[in-house]
Amino acid sequence: METDKLFFVGAGAIDVVYQRDDGTLAGGYSGKTQAQLVEEYGPELRVGTREEFRAAHDAHWRAPFKEITAEAYDKALNVLPPSGWHTTDGVESFKWSERLSGTITNVFARTRDRFFTCRDDISLSPAVIASRVHALLATQGSPRAA
Incomplete structure:
Protein backbone atom coordinates (compact mmCIF):
# COMPACT_ATOMS: atom_id res chain seq x y z
CA MET A 1 0.00 0.00 0.00
CA GLU A 2 1.33 3.42 -0.96
CA THR A 3 1.95 5.92 1.82
CA ASP A 4 2.50 9.68 1.72
CA LYS A 5 6.04 9.26 3.04
CA LEU A 6 9.57 9.18 1.67
CA PHE A 7 12.85 7.59 2.65
CA PHE A 8 15.50 10.32 2.77
CA VAL A 9 18.91 11.22 4.13
CA GLY A 10 19.68 14.89 4.70
CA ALA A 11 18.79 16.75 1.51
CA GLY A 12 18.46 13.67 -0.65
CA ALA A 13 15.24 11.79 -1.28
CA ILE A 14 15.91 8.10 -1.81
CA ASP A 15 12.58 6.42 -2.46
CA VAL A 16 8.85 6.59 -1.85
CA VAL A 17 7.61 4.46 1.03
CA TYR A 18 5.23 1.57 0.53
CA GLN A 19 3.86 -0.60 3.29
CA ARG A 20 3.82 -4.28 2.45
CA ASP A 21 0.97 -6.56 3.50
CA ASP A 22 3.07 -7.79 6.44
CA GLY A 23 3.55 -4.18 7.66
CA THR A 24 7.17 -3.90 6.50
CA LEU A 25 8.13 -0.58 4.95
CA ALA A 26 9.87 -0.79 1.58
CA GLY A 27 10.96 1.47 -1.24
CA GLY A 28 8.43 1.76 -4.02
CA TYR A 29 11.11 1.95 -6.73
CA SER A 30 13.97 -0.02 -5.22
CA GLY A 31 11.87 -2.70 -3.55
CA LYS A 32 14.39 -2.63 -0.67
CA THR A 33 13.12 -2.88 2.88
CA GLN A 34 13.74 -0.15 5.40
CA ALA A 35 16.38 -2.36 7.06
CA GLN A 36 18.19 -2.82 3.73
CA LEU A 37 18.09 0.92 3.07
CA VAL A 38 19.47 1.65 6.56
CA GLU A 39 22.28 -0.81 5.84
CA GLU A 40 23.01 0.96 2.54
CA TYR A 41 22.58 4.61 3.63
CA GLY A 42 23.32 4.42 7.35
CA PRO A 43 21.37 5.22 10.49
CA GLU A 44 20.65 8.76 9.22
CA LEU A 45 17.96 7.32 6.93
CA ARG A 46 14.64 8.89 7.83
CA VAL A 47 11.04 8.15 7.02
CA GLY A 48 9.01 11.32 6.76
CA THR A 49 6.34 13.23 4.94
CA ARG A 50 7.12 15.29 1.87
CA GLU A 51 6.88 18.39 4.08
CA GLU A 52 9.45 16.94 6.51
CA PHE A 53 11.73 16.09 3.59
CA ARG A 54 11.35 19.61 2.16
CA ALA A 55 12.22 21.12 5.56
CA ALA A 56 15.32 18.89 5.86
CA HIS A 57 16.30 19.65 2.27
CA ASP A 58 16.00 23.40 2.75
CA ALA A 59 17.82 23.31 6.10
CA HIS A 60 20.67 21.47 4.40
CA TRP A 61 21.02 24.13 1.70
Missing part, protein backbone atom coordinates in the same frame (compact mmCIF):
# COMPACT_ATOMS: atom_id res chain seq x y z
CA ARG A 62 20.51 27.24 3.84
CA ALA A 63 23.57 29.12 5.12
CA PRO A 64 23.64 32.21 7.35
CA PHE A 65 24.94 35.59 6.28
CA LYS A 66 28.69 36.00 6.11
CA GLU A 67 30.72 38.99 5.08
CA ILE A 68 32.24 39.10 1.59
CA THR A 69 34.31 41.57 -0.37
CA ALA A 70 32.95 44.39 -2.51
CA GLU A 71 34.42 42.61 -5.52
CA ALA A 72 32.52 39.40 -4.74
CA TYR A 73 29.30 41.39 -4.34
CA ASP A 74 29.77 43.22 -7.64
CA LYS A 75 30.64 39.99 -9.44
CA ALA A 76 27.48 38.32 -8.08
CA LEU A 77 25.38 41.29 -9.17
CA ASN A 78 26.68 41.02 -12.72
CA VAL A 79 26.63 37.22 -13.20
CA LEU A 80 22.87 36.75 -13.53
CA PRO A 81 19.95 39.14 -13.73
CA PRO A 82 19.17 40.00 -10.09
CA SER A 83 15.86 39.02 -8.55
CA GLY A 84 14.14 41.14 -5.93
CA TRP A 85 16.66 43.98 -6.03
CA HIS A 86 15.58 46.43 -3.30
CA THR A 87 16.88 48.82 -0.69
CA THR A 88 15.14 48.52 2.67
CA ASP A 89 16.20 50.11 5.94
CA GLY A 90 19.56 51.09 4.48
CA VAL A 91 20.33 47.61 3.14
CA GLU A 92 20.52 47.04 -0.61
CA SER A 93 19.80 43.40 -1.42
CA PHE A 94 19.18 41.09 -4.33
CA LYS A 95 18.91 37.38 -5.00
CA TRP A 96 20.24 35.31 -7.82
CA SER A 97 17.41 34.43 -10.18
CA GLU A 98 18.84 30.91 -10.52
CA ARG A 99 18.11 28.45 -7.70
CA LEU A 100 20.76 26.26 -6.11
CA SER A 101 18.21 23.59 -5.22
CA GLY A 102 14.45 23.78 -4.92
CA THR A 103 13.64 27.33 -3.80
CA ILE A 104 17.07 28.00 -2.26
CA THR A 105 19.26 30.63 -3.91
CA ASN A 106 22.15 32.95 -3.09
CA VAL A 107 21.14 36.20 -1.39
CA PHE A 108 23.40 39.26 -1.38
CA ALA A 109 23.24 42.41 0.72
CA ARG A 110 25.22 45.55 1.35
CA THR A 111 25.04 48.44 3.71
CA ARG A 112 27.48 51.30 3.31
CA ASP A 113 30.89 49.65 2.80
CA ARG A 114 29.95 46.19 4.15
CA PHE A 115 28.90 43.30 1.89
CA PHE A 116 27.24 39.99 2.77
CA THR A 117 25.89 36.77 1.31
CA CYS A 118 23.77 33.88 2.51
CA ARG A 119 21.79 31.00 1.01
CA ASP A 120 18.07 31.04 1.68
CA ASP A 121 14.63 30.85 0.11
CA ILE A 122 14.10 33.03 -2.97
CA SER A 123 10.97 34.45 -1.31
CA LEU A 124 12.97 35.98 1.56
CA SER A 125 11.70 39.55 1.87
CA PRO A 126 13.96 42.62 1.74
CA ALA A 127 12.77 43.51 5.27
CA VAL A 128 13.91 40.14 6.64
CA ILE A 129 17.22 40.44 4.79
CA ALA A 130 17.77 43.92 6.25
CA SER A 131 16.92 42.77 9.77
CA ARG A 132 19.35 39.84 9.52
CA VAL A 133 22.14 42.09 8.24
CA HIS A 134 21.51 44.61 11.03
CA ALA A 135 21.49 41.78 13.59
CA LEU A 136 24.81 40.51 12.26
CA LEU A 137 26.30 44.00 12.42
CA ALA A 138 25.04 44.39 16.00
CA THR A 139 26.96 41.34 17.19
CA GLN A 140 30.34 42.06 18.63
CA GLY A 141 33.27 40.83 16.64
CA SER A 142 31.37 40.71 13.38
CA PRO A 143 34.11 39.51 11.01
CA ARG A 144 35.17 41.68 8.12
CA ALA A 145 35.67 40.16 4.69
CA ALA A 146 39.16 38.95 3.95
Whole structure:
Protein backbone atom coordinates (compact mmCIF):
# COMPACT_ATOMS: atom_id res chain seq x y z
CA MET A 1 0.00 0.00 0.00
CA GLU A 2 1.33 3.42 -0.96
CA THR A 3 1.95 5.92 1.82
CA ASP A 4 2.50 9.68 1.72
CA LYS A 5 6.04 9.26 3.04
CA LEU A 6 9.57 9.18 1.67
CA PHE A 7 12.85 7.59 2.65
CA PHE A 8 15.50 10.32 2.77
CA VAL A 9 18.91 11.22 4.13
CA GLY A 10 19.68 14.89 4.70
CA ALA A 11 18.79 16.75 1.51
CA GLY A 12 18.46 13.67 -0.65
CA ALA A 13 15.24 11.79 -1.28
CA ILE A 14 15.91 8.10 -1.81
CA ASP A 15 12.58 6.42 -2.46
CA VAL A 16 8.85 6.59 -1.85
CA VAL A 17 7.61 4.46 1.03
CA TYR A 18 5.23 1.57 0.53
CA GLN A 19 3.86 -0.60 3.29
CA ARG A 20 3.82 -4.28 2.45
CA ASP A 21 0.97 -6.56 3.50
CA ASP A 22 3.07 -7.79 6.44
CA GLY A 23 3.55 -4.18 7.66
CA THR A 24 7.17 -3.90 6.50
CA LEU A 25 8.13 -0.58 4.95
CA ALA A 26 9.87 -0.79 1.58
CA GLY A 27 10.96 1.47 -1.24
CA GLY A 28 8.43 1.76 -4.02
CA TYR A 29 11.11 1.95 -6.73
CA SER A 30 13.97 -0.02 -5.22
CA GLY A 31 11.87 -2.70 -3.55
CA LYS A 32 14.39 -2.63 -0.67
CA THR A 33 13.12 -2.88 2.88
CA GLN A 34 13.74 -0.15 5.40
CA ALA A 35 16.38 -2.36 7.06
CA GLN A 36 18.19 -2.82 3.73
CA LEU A 37 18.09 0.92 3.07
CA VAL A 38 19.47 1.65 6.56
CA GLU A 39 22.28 -0.81 5.84
CA GLU A 40 23.01 0.96 2.54
CA TYR A 41 22.58 4.61 3.63
CA GLY A 42 23.32 4.42 7.35
CA PRO A 43 21.37 5.22 10.49
CA GLU A 44 20.65 8.76 9.22
CA LEU A 45 17.96 7.32 6.93
CA ARG A 46 14.64 8.89 7.83
CA VAL A 47 11.04 8.15 7.02
CA GLY A 48 9.01 11.32 6.76
CA THR A 49 6.34 13.23 4.94
CA ARG A 50 7.12 15.29 1.87
CA GLU A 51 6.88 18.39 4.08
CA GLU A 52 9.45 16.94 6.51
CA PHE A 53 11.73 16.09 3.59
CA ARG A 54 11.35 19.61 2.16
CA ALA A 55 12.22 21.12 5.56
CA ALA A 56 15.32 18.89 5.86
CA HIS A 57 16.30 19.65 2.27
CA ASP A 58 16.00 23.40 2.75
CA ALA A 59 17.82 23.31 6.10
CA HIS A 60 20.67 21.47 4.40
CA TRP A 61 21.02 24.13 1.70
CA ARG A 62 20.51 27.24 3.84
CA ALA A 63 23.57 29.12 5.12
CA PRO A 64 23.64 32.21 7.35
CA PHE A 65 24.94 35.59 6.28
CA LYS A 66 28.69 36.00 6.11
CA GLU A 67 30.72 38.99 5.08
CA ILE A 68 32.24 39.10 1.59
CA THR A 69 34.31 41.57 -0.37
CA ALA A 70 32.95 44.39 -2.51
CA GLU A 71 34.42 42.61 -5.52
CA ALA A 72 32.52 39.40 -4.74
CA TYR A 73 29.30 41.39 -4.34
CA ASP A 74 29.77 43.22 -7.64
CA LYS A 75 30.64 39.99 -9.44
CA ALA A 76 27.48 38.32 -8.08
CA LEU A 77 25.38 41.29 -9.17
CA ASN A 78 26.68 41.02 -12.72
CA VAL A 79 26.63 37.22 -13.20
CA LEU A 80 22.87 36.75 -13.53
CA PRO A 81 19.95 39.14 -13.73
CA PRO A 82 19.17 40.00 -10.09
CA SER A 83 15.86 39.02 -8.55
CA GLY A 84 14.14 41.14 -5.93
CA TRP A 85 16.66 43.98 -6.03
CA HIS A 86 15.58 46.43 -3.30
CA THR A 87 16.88 48.82 -0.69
CA THR A 88 15.14 48.52 2.67
CA ASP A 89 16.20 50.11 5.94
CA GLY A 90 19.56 51.09 4.48
CA VAL A 91 20.33 47.61 3.14
CA GLU A 92 20.52 47.04 -0.61
CA SER A 93 19.80 43.40 -1.42
CA PHE A 94 19.18 41.09 -4.33
CA LYS A 95 18.91 37.38 -5.00
CA TRP A 96 20.24 35.31 -7.82
CA SER A 97 17.41 34.43 -10.18
CA GLU A 98 18.84 30.91 -10.52
CA ARG A 99 18.11 28.45 -7.70
CA LEU A 100 20.76 26.26 -6.11
CA SER A 101 18.21 23.59 -5.22
CA GLY A 102 14.45 23.78 -4.92
CA THR A 103 13.64 27.33 -3.80
CA ILE A 104 17.07 28.00 -2.26
CA THR A 105 19.26 30.63 -3.91
CA ASN A 106 22.15 32.95 -3.09
CA VAL A 107 21.14 36.20 -1.39
CA PHE A 108 23.40 39.26 -1.38
CA ALA A 109 23.24 42.41 0.72
CA ARG A 110 25.22 45.55 1.35
CA THR A 111 25.04 48.44 3.71
CA ARG A 112 27.48 51.30 3.31
CA ASP A 113 30.89 49.65 2.80
CA ARG A 114 29.95 46.19 4.15
CA PHE A 115 28.90 43.30 1.89
CA PHE A 116 27.24 39.99 2.77
CA THR A 117 25.89 36.77 1.31
CA CYS A 118 23.77 33.88 2.51
CA ARG A 119 21.79 31.00 1.01
CA ASP A 120 18.07 31.04 1.68
CA ASP A 121 14.63 30.85 0.11
CA ILE A 122 14.10 33.03 -2.97
CA SER A 123 10.97 34.45 -1.31
CA LEU A 124 12.97 35.98 1.56
CA SER A 125 11.70 39.55 1.87
CA PRO A 126 13.96 42.62 1.74
CA ALA A 127 12.77 43.51 5.27
CA VAL A 128 13.91 40.14 6.64
CA ILE A 129 17.22 40.44 4.79
CA ALA A 130 17.77 43.92 6.25
CA SER A 131 16.92 42.77 9.77
CA ARG A 132 19.35 39.84 9.52
CA VAL A 133 22.14 42.09 8.24
CA HIS A 134 21.51 44.61 11.03
CA ALA A 135 21.49 41.78 13.59
CA LEU A 136 24.81 40.51 12.26
CA LEU A 137 26.30 44.00 12.42
CA ALA A 138 25.04 44.39 16.00
CA THR A 139 26.96 41.34 17.19
CA GLN A 140 30.34 42.06 18.63
CA GLY A 141 33.27 40.83 16.64
CA SER A 142 31.37 40.71 13.38
CA PRO A 143 34.11 39.51 11.01
CA ARG A 144 35.17 41.68 8.12
CA ALA A 145 35.67 40.16 4.69
CA ALA A 146 39.16 38.95 3.95
